Amino acid sequence: MTETTENKDLVQEENVVTEETVEEQAELTVEEQYEAQIAELQAKLDDEENRHLRLRADFDNLRRRQQLDREAAEKYRAQSLLTDLLPVLDNFERALQVETTSEETASIVKGIEMVYRSLIEATEREGLQVIQAEGQPFDPNVHQAVMQEQDSEKEAGTVVRELQKGYLLKDRVLRPSMVSVNE
Template sequence: MQEKDVNQNEQEEVIEDAEQELVSDEETATVTQTDVSEEEIQALQAEKDDLQNRLLRVQAEYDNFRKRTKKEKEADLKYKSQSVVTELLPVLDNFERALQVEVDDQAAKGVVDGLAMVYRQLKTVLENEGVSEIETDGQYFDPNLHQAVMQVEEEGFESNQIVDTMQKGYQLKDRVIRPAMVKVNQ
């Protein structure tokens, strides 16, 4: 019987200890809840909102950067041959001048025919790259495509109409590489 009393006493002590721990845990929880003030909660909420806004801005900036980089790469690919074409335009002009020479000798005609073949081949290569000649015959002056070198008064032409082309102009796809140098009627 004494054993039962001892066991019962031990059980009661364990229960009392558990109750005391429970009460102290509740007091600690109450103290921690009251330690965090409303001001601190608002400050933490404001900081969270600020960080979220900054994150959204960084994401938007990154998206804009990615789109801009993609457009720049596309433009670079579209106009990749511009520097080479710009260097070849004077060569094309010189071919045209050489082909305008009148020759009577049979050997010279063979050379001119060879030059004409090379000229056509060069022109075909440039056209395949997207190079096109700017139209001037019968056109009206457009400052985006033409460069007026002279103004003249010619019969049979309207005001602001191109009279003569001094130097051909070229564009690569939709970009003007060299404007056409023209005479314009007043």
């Protein structure tokens, strides 16, 4: 009986050990499950934070672009009007080149000159500038070469004559100068 009792005691101890091990494993499994859930939630949180940061950066970029667009629109708001007025300025300049033969035509030319100066002052206040051409080196960004001439007194590539005035609005070319360039 002793052996049987000892065997029973051993079996009972093994059962107790096995039950404790199962409980420990169950506890570890629950802990591991919690850790897995925590890791999963942390990954989701990180993803959402990254998404939030990207959205915020996109929003900041959009706001910056809109601000630049508003500034450009404000800066060049008169572009359309000034472009439409360029032929009017050309016609005034042609009218002022007419020679006067009588006092009556001289007074008309004087009136035209006064209107022309007022118009030039108003356009200059909006940022319109005349492109300097004659005697300047040819610049394809602001000059449009329509002819070439031979002039030994000037360097090659220099504008000899301005055929039509060019204009800038602040830093933007509204109309390039039509010029004749020295060969």
